[in-house]
Amino acid sequence: MARDAILLTPGPLTTTERTKRAMLRDWGSWDSSFIAVTAELRRQLLAIVHGEESHVVVPLQGSGTFAVEAAVATIVPKSGHVLVLDNGAYCKRLGRLATLMGRRTTILGRAEDVPVSADELDAALRADASITHVGFIHCETGTGVLNPMQAVADACARHGKGLIVDAMSSFAALPIDAREVRFDALVAASGKCLEGVPGMGFVFVRNDVIDGAAGNSHSLAMDLHDQHVYMERTGQWRFTPPTHVVAALAEAVRQFVEEGGQPARLARYSANCAALVDGMKALGFVPFLAPEIQAPIIVTFHAPADPAYDFKRFYEAVKARGFILYPGKLTQVETFRVGCIGAIGPAEMKEAVAAVAGAMKELGIGSAAPARG
Amino acid sequence: MARDAILLTPGPLTTTERTKRAMLRDWGSWDSSFIAVTAELRRQLLAIVHGEESHVVVPLQGSGTFAVEAAVATIVPKSGHVLVLDNGAYCKRLGRLATLMGRRTTILGRAEDVPVSADELDAALRADASITHVGFIHCETGTGVLNPMQAVADACARHGKGLIVDAMSSFAALPIDAREVRFDALVAASGKCLEGVPGMGFVFVRNDVIDGAAGNSHSLAMDLHDQHVYMERTGQWRFTPPTHVVAALAEAVRQFVEEGGQPARLARYSANCAALVDGMKALGFVPFLAPEIQAPIIVTFHAPADPAYDFKRFYEAVKARGFILYPGKLTQVETFRVGCIGAIGPAEMKEAVAAVAGAMKELGIGSAAPARG
Numbered sequence: 001m002a003r004d005a006i007l008l009t010p011g012p013l014t015t016t017e018r019t020k021r022a023m024l025r026d027w028g029s030w031d032s033s034f035i036a037v038t039a040e041l042r043r044q045l046l047a048i049v050h051g052e053e054s055h056v057v058v059p060l061q062g063s064g065t066f067a068v069e070a071a072v073a074t075i076v077p078k079s080g081h082v083l084v085l086d087n088g089a090y091c092k093r094l095g096r097l098a099t100l101m102g103r104r105t106t107i108l109g110r111a112e113d114v115p116v117s118a119d120e121l122d123a124a125l126r127a128d129a130s131i132t133h134v135g136f137i138h139c140e141t142g143t144g145v146l147n148p149m150q151a152v153a154d155a156c157a158r159h160g161k162g163l164i165v166d167a168m169s170s171f172a173a174l175p176i177d178a179r180e181v182r183f184d185a186l187v188a189a190s191g192k193c194l195e196g197v198p199g200m201g202f203v204f205v206r207n208d209v210i211d212g213a214a215g216n217s218h219s220l221a222m223d224l225h226d227q228h229v230y231m232e233r234t235g236q237w238r239f240t241p242p243t244h245v246v247a248a249l250a251e252a253v254r255q256f257v258e259e260g261g262q263p264a265r266l267a268r269y270s271a272n273c274a275a276l277v278d279g280m281k282a283l284g285f286v287p288f289l290a291p292e293i294q295a296p297i298i299v300t301f302h303a304p305a306d307p308a309y310d311f312k313r314f315y316e317a318v319k320a321r322g323f324i325l326y327p328g329k330l331t332q333v334e335t336f337r338v339g340c341i342g343a344i345g346p347a348e349m350k351e352a353v354a355a356v357a358g359a360m361k362e363l364g365i366g367s368a369a370p371a372r373g
Numbered sequence: 374m375a376r377d378a379i380l381l382t383p384g385p386l387t388t389t390e391r392t393k394r395a396m397l398r399d400w401g402s403w404d405s406s407f408i409a410v411t412a413e414l415r416r417q418l419l420a421i422v423h424g425e426e427s428h429v430v431v432p433l434q435g436s437g438t439f440a441v442e443a444a445v446a447t448i449v450p451k452s453g454h455v456l457v458l459d460n461g462a463y464c465k466r467l468g469r470l471a472t473l474m475g476r477r478t479t480i481l482g483r484a485e486d487v488p489v490s491a492d493e494l495d496a497a498l499r500a501d502a503s504i505t506h507v508g509f510i511h512c513e514t515g516t517g518v519l520n521p522m523q524a525v526a527d528a529c530a531r532h533g534k535g536l537i538v539d540a541m542s543s544f545a546a547l548p549i550d551a552r553e554v555r556f557d558a559l560v561a562a563s564g565k566c567l568e569g570v571p572g573m574g575f576v577f578v579r580n581d582v583i584d585g586a587a588g589n590s591h592s593l594a595m596d597l598h599d600q601h602v603y604m605e606r607t608g609q610w611r612f613t614p615p616t617h618v619v620a621a622l623a624e625a626v627r628q629f630v631e632e633g634g635q636p637a638r639l640a641r642y643s644a645n646c647a648a649l650v651d652g653m654k655a656l657g658f659v660p661f662l663a664p665e666i667q668a669p670i671i672v673t674f675h676a677p678a679d680p681a682y683d684f685k686r687f688y689e690a691v692k693a694r695g696f697i698l699y700p701g702k703l704t705q706v707e708t709f710r711v712g713c714i715g716a717i718g719p720a721e722m723k724e725a726v727a728a729v730a731g732a733m734k735e736l737g738i739g740s741a742a743p744a745r746g
Contacts, residue, residue, distance in 0.1 A: 004398055004399060005401070005404075007399055007400075007401050009401050009402070009403065011613060012399060012400060012401065012402055012613065012616045013399070014399050015399055017397075020396060020397045020398075020399075020617075021397070023393060023396040023397075023570075023617065024390075024393045024394070024396075024397075025377055025393075026377060026380055026385060026386070026387050026388055026393070026570075027380075027385060028378070028380050028382050028385065028697040029382070029385055029571075030382065030697075030699065030700065031378075031692070031697055061434070061435040061436045061439060061572070062434040062435035062439060062594065063434045063594075063612040063613040063614070063615075064612070064613060065593070065594050065612040065613075066434060066435060066439075066594045066612070069592065069593060069594045093593070096593055097592075097593035097594070100590070100591060100592065100593050100596075101591055101592060101593075102591065189613075191613060197396075197399075197615070197616065197617045198402075198613045198614065198615050198616055198617075199434070199572045199615030199617070199618055217473070218473060218474050218475060218591060218592075219442065219470075219473065219474060219591075219592060219595070220438070220442060220466070220469055220470035220473050220474075221435065221436075221438050221439045221442045221470070221595075222592070222594075223473075239436040239437070239438040239439070240384060240385065240436040240437060240438075240562070240564060240571045241436070241571065242436075242570070242571050242572030242615060242618060243385045243570065243571055244393075244396065244570045244571075244572070244617070244618070244621075245572055245615060245617070245618065248617075319404070324401040324403075324404055326401075326403065327403065
């Protein structure tokens with residue numbers, strides 16, 4: 001193939017050549033030029049959520065999950081009690097990491113094909129006054145479902161509870177305005193809708209919350225309060241930063257701004273998602289979620305019931321045509337997922353649909369209809 | 374300048390163009406081609422310590438400190454007791470992270486300008502039977518002092534204690550043979566003597582130790598047992614890997630092997646260190662450590678007593694000539710540090726000395742002699 005395979009995955013994803021070329025320089029992590037890269041990046045990240053007056057942003061080495069764990073460890077005191085709104089795999093992961101680190105954790109479960117409910121949250125907060133924080137996934141990447149952030153944040157605010165938002169796969173694509181949505185912490189990462197490369201996360205924390213978070217963390221590496229205080233004082237990261245990843249993200253954010261910021265990105269991803277869903281439906285595939293709760297980030301499709309379908313062979317046949325799919329993450333129903341994010345547009349999504357059609361033909365999959373159509 | 378500034382820092386450091394260019398491709402973290410990159414990298418890392426029969430290697434997202442914390446969290450049970458051999462800043466960091474995560478920790482301190490002592494360790498293990506593990510820094514980057522790994526490992530083996538080695542700045546340059554040195558865990562990272570870019574660490578763990586480590590970790594992200602079991606089963610990282618960093622490290626390891634492996638790297642770094650120390654001494658600078666305990670990784674020099682010397686101005690003047698120095702990390706004595714590692718040779722070290730000479734002249738530093746010469 002002349003070009004690299006296009007990643008239809010929810011991060012890592014396809015980045016621009018310009019973003020990758022920003023990694024062709026070595027940076028001294030202590031040097032003023034790298035300190036300036038970090039400072040500018042933090043300024044631009046804060047601006048994306050309109051959080052300049054209310055929040056700080058603390059970057060952290062590692063994957064997005066490291067940043068989620070760090071947010072819980074730093075924000076929730078050891079005596080705290082976290083209620084996790086659960087409608088998918090990433091919600092369960094949040095619950096698991098909170099439990100492991102010794103925070104009291106309660107799971108409020110829902111089916112995977114419906115959004116979490118602010119009304120159920122309201123009732124749960126009414127019923128158990130010991131809950132101090134709510135853990136919430138904005139777009140549950142396990143299925144692609146969009147959860148109601150404003151209503152959940154309003155319920156937390158009414159009850160005076162802290163809110164930790166995992167906005168990993170929504171940040172920079174879906175609108176998030178810290179002036180309207182009250183959150184204690186909101187977590188995202190480099191290799192998602194900002195279209196950087198993976199290797200760092202970042203957490204927006206409300207000013208009064210970060211100031212009161214000293215000593216909460218059981219972990220040195222994941223102590224966002226310590227990272228924040230050190231960075232404010234020196235401009236540096238506490239421990240060796242992933243310098244090339246940081247430089248690539250700074251370059252990716254420049255392109256994000258040039259494109260028109262979050263509204264432009266949402267428009268492109270929405271067009272990607274529409275091109276994908278329309279094309280796949282025309283081939284007979286059935287999306288797992290109802291359209292009104294589908295975020296334009298990643299789409300789960302039912303696997304075809306046709307006996308000629310086998311995910312691994314299907315994946316390889318689509319890959320041979322230049323596109324990388326993503327496996328499903330549901331236990332009850334066989335599915336696969338296709339990401340709509342990355343440095344691609346509707347033209348590439350149409351090519352992806354054509355690749356799927358070609359793979360079906362090659363493998364002799366006569367019908368894309370699922371078992372329970 | 375025609376070329377980028379050369380980093381005389383202990384990681385991030387100067388990498389080859391070939392290593393950086395390996396980051397010009399996006400990888401699907403679930404894809405077989407990336408699984409193959411990870412598998413090959415793990416095989417080659419194990420071979421460097423001759424650990425194929427005795428150990429596994431578990432990579433981890435984040436900086437080296439994340440991997441050190443993960444090693445302690447995974448290897449030391451919650452009821453364990455860690456004795457930390459302390460002769461510098463990174464020893465203290467190990468002690469601090471073990472304490473924070475709730476492991477009982479005892480510090481056995483020594484001066485910063487002498488190696489830790491296996492005899493003192495022996496006496497300490499004799500005196501306190503509750504100690505279960507010893508934490509040890511091979512080359513303490515705070516000063517550059519080489520600590521006696523074989524003698525420390527032998528003492529631990531005699532007493533039946535576990536040993537966790539932070540080999541961050543020695544791995545791949547100094548000889549480490551798992552067939553001769555008995556360790557439970559040994560930690561290093563991508564952006565050090567393998568000359569990759571920063572963003573991931575890796576931990577060698579003895580087979581019986583990793584098998585017994587389930588459930589020790591208080592942290593989901595840092596659970597090396599969980600990471601290991603998942604990787605053995607699927608070939609994948611549990612959470613999003615820093616794909617570009619991994620690809621760069623794989624490319625860096627290929628060059629390491631081509632160069633002649635650890636002996637060749639040690640020879641080059643030793644030549645770098647000799648060129649640096651000889652040149653700096655000729656300018657009147659005095660190394661902080663005695664030559665026989667100086668590792669050829671990073672050299673600490675006393676700051677000149679000359680009133681015209683100011684580290685920040687000195688740093689900027691050397692940087693203007695194309696070389697990035699590193700600040701000292703001692704509280705008692707004013708120093709600065711110069712790394713000998715990275716994709717550079719003695720020619721670059723001589724240029725660095727010339728840059729220091731030029732900076733002295735520009736700033737009017739008449740003498741490099743320290744206060745207490």
